[in-house]
Amino acid sequence: MSSRPAPPSPPRPISVAELDLDAPDGNVLSLRPAPGGPAVVAGDVYALVRLRGRPAATVIGTVAAGEDPAEVLGALARERLVAAGPRGDAERLAARSRPVSAGPPPRTSVVVATRERPEQLARALDSLLVQDHPDFEIVVVDNAPRTTGTRDLVTRKYADRVRYVREDTPGLAVAHNAGLAAADGPVLAFTDDDVIADPHWLTALTAPFTADPGLGCVTGLILPARLATPAQILLESHGGFAKGFAPRLYDPAEPPADEPLFPFTAGSFGSGANMAFRTEALRKAGGFDPATGTGTPAKGGDDLYAFVAVLSAGFRLRYTAEALVWHHHRDTWQDLRNQAYGYGAGLTAYLTATLVRSPRLLPALLTRLPRGLAYARAMTAQRGEPADGGVPGEHGTHHHPWPRSLSRLERRGMLYGPIGYAKARVTARRHGRNPR
Incomplete structure (x- = not known):
């Protein structure tokens, strides 16, 4: 046998x-x-x-x-x-x-949304407080807290250095909008509580706004802080959050020839753990859609929605690898399953949000839909070649190669995304967060 x-x-x-x-x-x-x-x-x-x-x-x-x-x-x-x-x-x-001379970076408000992770938050705040940026504030948004752990950390350890804002409505986009309302800087930077920021991160992320008055958003490089578990290695070996080292400028007046789906491939622009907006541009775009993001039935898509909204408002978006944060990937296989499903749901939830709030974009999306479906299927079937110089992997099993079960979860998430967004809109209205 x-x-x-x-x-x-x-x-x-x-x-x-x-x-x-x-x-x-x-x-x-x-x-x-x-x-x-x-x-x-x-x-x-x-x-x-x-x-x-x-x-x-x-x-x-x-x-x-x-x-x-x-x-x-x-x-x-x-x-x-x-x-x-x-x-x-x-x-x-x-x-x-070599550095590009663009004058001093503008005053910046750094917003960190968090929920019940004071130890991780402390590590992130320690890295933010030693930034070489000359003029910035830090705002922590405590999202739907169940305990006083975050408030106690901020008020006791970081008093007079970090502002504390409580937002009782759950959802990452709602928390980010609370940060937008509280911030006083002409530029608003966002990162997560599970990162360590390079000391030059904030300067590199915000200096481009000084050089380009038409710039609405800047995103940066995200690398793994640890590769200690199979789940962490698997995620990074198939792309992780990194967008490469070549600088890119996305201009709605001159769509990139190599991205025929522009601007609907928002995932290529950057990620929410490393992004900054000109405050005026983000407000003109309507802020973040409160029916998107982690913590809502939509499960994600808040950052992608904001990227497209700012581009659709006529502003440019720049990616720079000089703005670096180190991200602590989730540890376990179940974390990775949840992440795969959430990525798929967030993708179609943000597209739904974009069309609901900006129906004028529907014709452009429909012309790109056939290519978009092919792109989404290819993306979920195999998460591309190994990242540039990164960890090798193949499509196949539950260890180092990318599992087909995760591809299926992403696709299931994509089917669920519009439903999740509709549920999230109902919840947002119930909480008085009325999406347009």
Whole structure:
């Protein structure tokens, strides 16, 4: 009697590190663990490669016992930045690493929405308080709290440095709108309570507003803070939240030729854990739709809705990898299942919200619908090739490869999204948060 083949072994934990080079083909300036992480030792290592401090690429390598991690990863980084492409690419990377003079960044209000996670929130706030931005405030929005844990943390540990706002209606978009109402800065930045912000994050995220008066939104790079569990590795190996290292400018007056679904592929613009808006632009766009977001029946889509709303109002959107946060991915398989379903639901919920609140966009969406359906099916069937320099993976089983069960969950979520949004609108009206 034949026995079933043994399932593949779960991936072993991967260290996360930062490697700084003085040039694409230059010397290693430093190697250190990701913020708060353990020292880099033998084993698999995923490293952010910086060029004189500025993010340029990622690499993954295996450091054998007795080897110098800086030498191993430095060689991989140089190969990636130089040997894998023409010299011109290396020069372009070096030029991209140099700062662009745009004047001082504007005063900014940083909004962190949270719910019953004071330990994670403290870690995020500690990183925000050491930003090199010259003029900013921090606003914590305590969303539908069940305990006093968040209020106690803010008022006791961060008194006079962090403002506390309570919002009793559940939902991430509602919490973000509460932050929008409370903020006093001409620019409004948003991040999550499960990130650690790079010290230069806020300056890099907000300086572009000074240089471009027509800019409505800026998004940035999100990398994993830990790759310690199979679920964390699986998510990152198939894209995670990263949008690459090349800067992009999305202009509604000049739609990108390589994105025929623009502006409805909002997921390519960035993510809610790392975004900033010109306050005037976000208010002109109507803020966040209170019937979207985590904590509502819609399960997500609040950030995607806001991106499209701001673009539809005539403002530009910029992505920059220099604005970096480190995200603590969820730990467990069940977390990943919930995330997959929520991504699918949030995608179609935001599209529904966009059409309900801006019906003038319906003709444009209908012309793009056939391509959009094909894109969505391809996206959920297999989450693309491994991320640039990232963790390898294949479509197939419940360990390192991307499971078909998660693809099915995403598709089920996509079918549910419009229903969830309709339920969320009813709930929003009940709470007096009346979507237009």
